[in-house]
Amino acid sequence: MLRNVASLAPQDGRRWQEPSRRTAVWDDVNAALAKLDAGSSAGIGNLCLEGSTSADCLIECERAFIWIEGKRFDWLSPSTTWDVSRDQLARNLEAVWSVASAAGKGYCIMICHEHALKHHEQCLVTGYRTETWSAGWPHISAEIRHDFAQHIGTALWRDIASEWPELQTLPQLHDLA
Numbered sequence: 041m042l043r044n045v046a047s048l049a050p051q052d053g054r055r056w057q058e059p060s061r062r063t064a065v066w067d068d069v070n071a072a073l074a075k076l077d078a079g080s081s082a083g084i085g086n087l088c089l090e091g092s093t094s095a096d097c098l099i100e101c102e103r104a105f106i107w108i109e110g111k112r113f114d115w116l117s118p119s120t121t122w123d124v125s126r127d128q129l130a131r132n133l134e135a136v137w138s139v140a141s142a143a144g145k146g147y148c149i150m151i152c153h154e155h156a157l158k159h160h161e162q163c164l165v166t167g168y169r170t171e172t173w174s175a176g177w178p179h180i181s182a183e184i185r186h187d188f189a190q191h192i193g194t195a196l197w198r199d200i201a202s203e204w205p206e207l208q209t210l211p212q213l214h215d216l217a
Contacts, residue, residue: 050124097110107132108152129192134177151195
């Protein structure tokens, strides 16, 4: 986001100048970029335009990481605070790719959802899979975006439960059928 600050569009249009104000001192920006490139966000303060993210479930296998984003009663966020084009799917797929790359492993993101995907969710999934949408990754090369397109999966909770019926015995998940 620091490398693309001029193209960011905050959710709150009244804050349109804040990213530029935060990044006005290029020496500070370059120092922050060096830290981020080295894998650390310590000490970058208000230059951090995107906080941390986490998986609902992250499974590390011998050769891959599987990032599970569970959607039972909510949906994929279509934007972040500092950029209306940076969505939850883009953030989380990039996050699992970063973790897996550092470990020399494969990766995928799996969206497990209760009902049919909402219109914006289906548009995001389809757009990223077919490479017709890339707004969430302005800093990612076309080659890597092409790779990302191959690592997005979706599954309905009821289909998961039908393959793994023991899930229905859990008190929180008894209604999956």
